[in-house]
Each structure stands twice: as C-alpha cells, then as structure tokens.
Amino acid sequence: MLGASDSTLAxxxxxxTGAQEAVGxxxxxxxxxxxxxxxxxxxxxxxxxxxxxxxxxGVFTFERLRPGTYRIVALRLGAMIVSDSVVVRAGDTxxxxxxxxxxxxxxxxxxxxxxxxxxxxxxxxxxxxLDLIARVGRFPVLRANPPKxxxxxxxxxxxxxxxxxxxxxxxxxxxRVDGEVIRYLTQTLPDRDVNPxxxxxxxxxxxxxxxxxxxGHVLTDTLHFPGAQRGYQNKLVAVCTSRYRHDPGWRELLxxxxxxxxWTLPDASELPSIGNIVSLDGNGLTVEAWDxxxxxxxxxxxxxxxxxxxxxxxxxxxxxxxxxxKRNREIASPAR
Numbered sequence: 001m002l003g004a005s006d007s008t009l010a011x012x013x014x015x016x017t018g019a020q021e022a023v024g025x026x027x028x029x030x031x032x033x034x035x036x037x038x039x040x041x042x043x044x045x046x047x048x049x050x051x052x053x054x055x056x057x058g059v060f061t062f063e064r065l066r067p068g069t070y071r072i073v074a075l076r077l078g079a080m081i082v083s084d085s086v087v088v089r090a091g092d093t094x095x096x097x098x099x100x101x102x103x104x105x106x107x108x109x110x111x112x113x114x115x116x117x118x119x120x121x122x123x124x125x126x127x128x129x130l131d132l133i134a135r136v137g138r139f140p141v142l143r144a145n146p147p148k149x150x151x152x153x154x155x156x157x158x159x160x161x162x163x164x165x166x167x168x169x170x171x172x173x174x175x176r177v178d179g180e181v182i183r184y185l186t187q188t189l190p191d192r193d194v195n196p197x198x199x200x201x202x203x204x205x206x207x208x209x210x211x212x213x214x215x216g217h218v219l220t221d222t223l224h225f226p227g228a229q230r231g232y233q234n235k236l237v238a239v240c241t242s243r244y245r246h247d248p249g250w251r252e253l254l255x256x257x258x259x260x261x262x263w264t265l266p267d268a269s270e271l272p273s274i275g276n277i278v279s280l281d282g283n284g285l286t287v288e289a290w291d292x293x294x295x296x297x298x299x300x301x302x303x304x305x306x307x308x309x310x311x312x313x314x315x316x317x318x319x320x321x322x323x324x325x326k327r328n329r330e331i332a333s334p335a336r
Contacts, residue, residue, distance in 0.1 A: 022067065024065050025062065031098070033101055041079075045071070129186065152170065152288075153168075153254075166184075169182065181241065213240070265310050268300045300318070
C-alpha cells in the first residue's frame with residue numbers, strides 16, 4: 001500500500017486528469033508461473049512517477065487516466081521484469097495480467113559472522129537520518145542518551161516509495177509499558193517551476209500529516225545542501241506524533257515482539273544471504289534496543305532472501321508492526 005500521499009503523486013503524473021475530462025482505468029493482476037497471485041510487486045507507468053504495489057490478491061489499479069497508449073512495467077524482487085503496451089479508452093476499464101518468472105541464478109550464500117545478540121554498541125548505517133529525525137522531533141538519540149531507568153525499543157519502518165515513514169517507540173519501566181507512533185519524512189523540495197504539483201504537495205505536508213495521520217503539532221526543518229546537478233538544494237524534514245483516543249495496546253505489542261526475539265536479533269548482514277539480489281521497492285526495518293545495560297541495533301530488508309531462522313523473526317516483526325498500525329487507525333484522534 002502506497003500511503004495517503006499516492007493520490008497527490010498521481011496528480012503530477014502525465015496521463016492523469018481531473019473529473020472534467022473523459023478518463024479510463026487500468027486494473028490487473030500479477031501472478032507467478034504457477035498462476036499463484038503475487039503481492040508486493042511494483043507496477044509503474046513507464047516514463048512517469050505513477051506506480052502501485054499489488055495487494056495480497058495480486059491486484060493493482062490505475063485510475064483517472066487519459067485515453068491513450070501506456071507502457072506498463074511490472075517488477076518484483078527475484079523476478080524478471082515484464083512490460084506490456086496497454087490502451088486506455090474513455091469510460092472503460094482495461095484489464096491486464098502479468099506473469100513474473102524467477103530470475104535464473106545460482107544461489108551463493110555468505111556464512112554468518114556472529115551469533116545472535118553478540119554485537120553490542122553497534123550503530124545503524126542509517127545513523128545520519130535517525131539522528132536528524134531525533135533532533136527535529138526533539139527526542140534524545142537513544143545510543144548517545146539512553147533512559148536513566150527502564151528499557152526502550154525503537155522500531156524504524158520505511159523504504160520503498162511510500163511516505164511518511166514510521167517510528168514506533170516503546171518504553172518499559174518496571175511493569176509500565178508506554179509508547180508512541182511518530183511519522184516522519186525527508187524529501188527534497190523541487191523548484192516550483194520544475195514540478196509545481198509535487199512542490200505544492202510538499203508545501204502542504206504539515207497540514208497533510210496533521211489530518212491524514214492524526215498528528216499533533218508537526219515539527220519541521222529545511223536543510224540547505226549541495227545538489228548533484230544544480231548548485232544547492234533544499235530538503236524538508238517533517239516529524240509528528242500520532243494521537244490516539246486510548247491505549248493502542250502497547251503491552252500486547254511488546255509481548256508479540258518479544259516472542260520473536262526483538263531484543264537480541266543479529267543484523268541481517270551477519271546472517272547467510274543469497275547473493276546478487278537487489279531490493280527494488282520494499283520495506284526496511286531498523287531496530288534500536290536499550291535493554292537497561294547496553295545499546296544495540298540491527299536492520300532487515302527483504303527477509304525472504306535470507307536463509308536463516310532469525311530472518312523469519314525479522315519478517316514477523318515487520319508484519320506485527322504493520323498489523324499494529326493498521327488496527328489502530330480507527331482509534332486515532334481526529335485532527336482539530
């Protein structure tokens with residue numbers, strides 16, 4: 001699922017239009033060579049920024065497209081890229097089917113370097129971003145300033161093309177378990193004359209986070225840094241905390257996470273992995289843990305390509321977080 005920003009993205013894509021013009025729809029399904037439906041495949045319209053992820057039934061849909069011919073590309077981790085030319089007619093729905101075949105390769109495994117939980121005082125490779133979000137969000141950097149009492153978990157979830165990203169913080173002090181859900185993003189601000197639609201959306205990010213994610217006050221900062229092509233660029237950093245009408249179930253969430261060794265998993269780089277795999281569009285997970293004695297961190301991306309039992313725990317932690325956030329949307333406090 002691409003997140004609430006996807007409709008805004010579509011507005012800036014060539015080939016989309018408002019309700020005042022005749023439009024059409026493309027809908028389709030992604031399957032493997034055994035006709036099993038595939039979730040998590042990326043489908044994009046070539047030459048644009050418009051893309052979708054296939055849902056649990058392998059289904060995707062592009063709406064409000066101007067009549068014409070489109071090149072549609074489907075890709076998924078470990079599969080060969082497939083494309084097709086699709087004609088959209090006004091008032092019609094064009095149906096397509098993509099069959100993805102696995103990439104032919106010989107697996108090469110890298111042996112594990114460390115046993116579970118044996119690397120204390122590590123720092124995540126995303127340290128720069130994590131520290132930036134902590135600064136803008138006005139909460140302490142965990143590895144530099146852990147709580148004086150109790151324990152804390154920080155689960156940073158992001159990756160792919162969905163925004164905003166999510167940080168789930170869980171604080172444990174004796175029998176007390178509290179938490180918060182923090183939404184954040186860092187996005188380059190384009191010039192208004194280069195991409196006015198996307199720039200207009202970026203200018204509205206604080207209001208969007210406030211209304212779409214039940215955030216309280218949205219904290220922002222703008223970075224000014226050298227760009228690769230055009231002198232200096234500006235980057236927006238926005239951080240806010242979602243509000244809930246009652247306890248979302250922090251104790252239950254902690255219990256689920258601890259059933260999958262959330263405090264002691266190794267980093268994915270320490271485990272056997274299948275070589276020559278590049279993640280194109282997926283979810284990333286970085287966990288920071290302070291157990292009251294030491295700080296450690298680890299990260300997981302595409303756990304299905306790691307032939308180790310710890311990777312299954314990493315995948316389950318990602319699934320648990322998604323389920324937790326989904327079931328608590330309904331108790332988010334409305335924006336005021």
